Amino acid sequence: MFLRNHWYVAAWDYEIADKPFARRLLDEPVVLFRGSDGTVTALEDRCPHRRAPLSIGRLIAGDRLQCHYHGLEFDRSGQCVRAPSQADIPAAMRARTYRVVERYHWVWIWMGDPALADEADIPDFHFLSTPDKWGAKGTVMHVKANWQLIVDNLLDLTHLATVHVTTIGNAAIAEKAQARVSRTQKGVLMTRWVMNAPAPPTYVKAGGFTTNVDRWQFIDFTPPAFLRLHVGGVPTGTGAPDGPLEGGIHMRNLNAITPETETTSHYFWAQAHDFDIHNPATTEMVFGQVREAFLEDVAIFEAQQRIIERDRGPPEVDIAADAAQIQARRILAQLYESERGGDRAVGR
Ligand SMILES: [Fe+2]
Numbered sequence: 001m002f003l004r005n006h007w008y009v010a011a012w013d014y015e016i017a018d019k020p021f022a023r024r025l026l027d028e029p030v031v032l033f034r035g036s037d038g039t040v041t042a043l044e045d046r047c048p049h050r051r052a053p054l055s056i057g058r059l060i061a062g063d064r065l066q067c068h069y070h071g072l073e074f075d076r077s078g079q080c081v082r083a084p085s086q087a088d089i090p091a092a093m094r095a096r097t098y099r100v101v102e103r104y105h106w107v108w109i110w111m112g113d114p115a116l117a118d119e120a121d122i123p124d125f126h127f128l129s130t131p132d133k134w135g136a137k138g139t140v141m142h143v144k145a146n147w148q149l150i151v152d153n154l155l156d157l158t159h160l161a162t163v164h165v166t167t168i169g170n171a172a173i174a175e176k177a178q179a180r181v182s183r184t185q186k187g188v189l190m191t192r193w194v195m196n197a198p199a200p201p202t203y204v205k206a207g208g209f210t211t212n213v214d215r216w217q218f219i220d221f222t223p224p225a226f227l228r229l230h231v232g233g234v235p236t237g238t239g240a241p242d243g244p245l246e247g248g249i250h251m252r253n254l255n256a257i258t259p260e261t262e263t264t265s266h267y268f269w270a271q272a273h274d275f276d277i278h279n280p281a282t283t284e285m286v287f288g289q290v291r292e293a294f295l296e297d298v299a300i301f302e303a304q305q306r307i308i309e310r311d312r313g314p315p316e317v318d319i320a321a322d323a324a325q326i327q328a329r330r331i332l333a334q335l336y337e338s339e340r341g342g343d344r345a346v347g348r
Pocket of ligand 1: 164
């Protein structure tokens with residue numbers, strides 16, 4: 001299932017340069033390119049003539065995309081403006097275009113009803129684009145698993161205790177956490193506190209902790225698939241959880257998942273940190289630690305997906321730690337129903 005009437009991240013800004021860039025999003029082929037004024041255009045990656053992918057063509061003067069097969073040229077609105085073998089161009093020779101917005105070093109795309117697109121609905125990821133306040137680095141991982149398995153993962157961080165013991169996890173994160181789930185305007189917030197426990201390896205590296213720490217994880221889920229995690233730790237006994245939380249480390253783990261197909265996903269993520277922000281070695285170290293952890297997660301998603309595709313088996317059995325996941329799934333199911341209802345209303 002895909003939710004269409006939402007913004008999705010299509011690419012990192014650096015991925016879209018002076019060549020057409022192909023990416024399948026919500027199971028549709030899309031080609032992105034940067035025009036001569038530097039802004040990004042997104043078209044259906046399928047020539048309306050004989051369905052060749054436009055992405056194997058070339059850019060002409062930055063603003064026209066030429067199909068490689070028969071040389072038809074399309075402008076940034078998707079309209080064919082030149083056919084080498086004839087003067088008249090059929091009006092129907094037009095490729096679908098998608099609304100795009102560049103923000104926070106991400107290229108956002110709207111795949112749904114254009115009349116519903118509102119830039120104000122793009123979630124706040126300013127941590128990626130405020131270098132005077134945050135060091136940050138991110139990437140995109142291709143995952144052979146359905147997007148909701150990734151959402152589930154980030155909403156239940158008890159898995160850190162078994163999956164990520166060499167980096168961001170230890171036993172306390174599952175056994176000693178005080179967790180609370182609440183609804184936000186659009187999504188779910190899960191707050192987790194682990195008081196007076198050893199710092200996990202990444203926190204020792206990043207924060208130099210020599211004592212036990214009070215550690216928090218605030219997980220903000222905004223549908224369909226945005227997860228902004230405020231995480232950090234301070235030395236135990238320095239005022240947490242009600243105090244100013246000074247003297248430790250604060251990070252943001254920032255995630256935007258875009259379905260590629262029903263069984264594959266583009267996993268855009270980044271790690272931001274508020275300490276030693278102008279030191280690229282620190283940014284690289286923090287990023288590297290999370291990358292190591294996320295590769296461990298990807299191995300699990302892909303293994304889950306293989307099992308699900310072979311045989312789903314009986315219904316899943318939940319545990320208490322699933323509280324935020326269950327709320328999120330409920331919200332996603334409601335959104336899906338309301339989109340399908342809207343589709344029926346207009347006879348699609
Ligand atoms: Fe993980």
